[in-house]
Amino acid sequence: MVVDFFLSDQPEVPSEFALVRVSRRAMATRFEVAIPVGTHHDPVAAAEDALDLIDELEAQLTVYRDDSEVSQLNQTAADGFVEVESHLFALLSRCAGWTKETGGAFDIATGALTKAWGFFRREPSVPTQPARNEAMRASGTRHVLLDPARLAVKFRVRGLELNFGAVGKGYALDRAAELLRVKWGVRSALLHAGGSSAFAIGFPPGDTRGWPIDLQHPYEANASLGTLYLRDAGLGTSAATFQFFEYKGQKLGHLLDPRRGWPASGTASTSVIAPTAAEADAMSTAAFVLGASGAESLTRLRPALGAVVLPDESTRLMSLPGRKGEKSESAPRSSPASDVPCSPFDSERGGQSGLLAFNIAPGAFSPTAHVDHSQ
Structure with a gap:
């Protein structure tokens, strides 16, 4: 049995692996909770409760509703400190830490930039230089002040807007997984949000490696890069190959x-x-921005992370394991994939053609035998 992010119908699997799957639209994607049959007394009620929480979190985090807590914060925080809900403040604090750790490659305080480029309304275009300069002036977590004693937030510049699009789905999955574990006693489940985010509780019956998840090929909608086994951990995937526009012969992604x-x-x-x-979402975004050598640095800085990276127009499957225990001060500011020395996977490990793997445990990732993504 392999559960992939893009499967809409329950796969043909042995009865002991059959899943109760409950899904709902939220945050512009399909959230799903999958619980193995026979592992919980009321899996549907548990899944529905988790999805109800995700609906509540969308209402809080969305920037597409003027009455959401984040939209209200964006409208008023430049005038003074605004108290926010405790979980939201904790998320803001974590995001600020991830921005620092990634050298600014991940930053939720970039709503002005997203709007300047037209991605907010899905009408992308290259902004004028003055418009981009103005958006840059009003962007950056360095302009966000956090007061832990009051759980309050203030913006130091007008026009700054928070946008949790890069981390919101993962955060919602974390909260939903916590609810399933603590309130409902769920010990085995897979939660996912479309093709970008997932969280695994335990492992499916009979397979202690974890939940098998197919990583979608960024250029081919029905192709897989390989199978990753996830257990009591989160997974975030970032790709811009299906959301881009062309400018002077270049493909510019979102x-x-x-x-x-x-x-x-x-x-x-x-x-x-x-x-x-949530951390997987944030770090996958940062790794996408930083490139392959940046992803390697992140796995060195945080040994709990693992990364699978497909450099743009790469044609060989490579392996460069992260070296646990090594530390680096910060992720590199720029890191072209071609700068990374790599060696191919050998035939005994299986696979060829296209990926880089950092700090992935042996047996935790099975790449596809052939990947062809020439454009």
């Missing part, structure tokens, strides 16, 4: 480099395993 105010390039897709889905 994932922006917050440091330059320009779409990130040089990477086709990144998938990161982390202790939580």
Whole structure:
């Protein structure tokens, strides 16, 4: 049995692996909770409760509703400190830490940039230089002040907007998984949000490696890069190959480099395993911006992370394991994939053609035998 992010019908599997799957639309994607049959007394009620919580979190985090807590914060925080709900403040604090750790490659305070490029309304175009300069002036977590004693937030510049699009789905999955574990006693489940985020509780019956998840090929809708086994951890995937526009012969994707105010390039897709889905989302975004050598640095800085990276227009499957225990001060500011020395997977490990793997445990990832993504 392999559960992939893009499967709409229950796969043909042995009865002991059959799943109760409950799904719902939220955050512009399909959230699903899958619980193995026979492992819980009321899996449907548990899944529905988790999805209800995700609906509540969408209402809080969305920037597409003027009455959401985040939209209200964006409208008023430049005038003074605004108290926010405790979980939201904790998320803001974590995001600020991830921005620092990634050298600014991940940053939620980039709503102005997203709007300047037209991605907010899905009408992308290259902004004028003055418009981009103004958006850069009003972007960056360095302009966000956090008061832990009051759980309050203030913006130091007008026009700054928070946007949790890069981390919200993973955060919602973490909260839903916590509810399933604590309130409902669920010990085995897979939660996912479309093709970008997942969290695994335990493992499916009979397979202690974890939940098998197919990583979608960024260029081919029905192709897989390989199978990753996830257990009590989160997974985040970032790719811009299906959301882009062309400009002067270039494909410009929706994932922006917050440091330059320009779409990130040089990477086709990144998938990161982390202790939580929110962190996996944040770090996959940062790894996409930083490139393959940046992903390696992140796994050195945080040994709990693992990463699978497909450099743009790469044609060989490579392996460069992260070296646990090594530390680096910060992720590199720029890191073209071609700068990374790599060696191919050997035939005994299986696989060829296209990926880089950092700090992935042996047996935790099975690449596809052949990947062809020439454009």
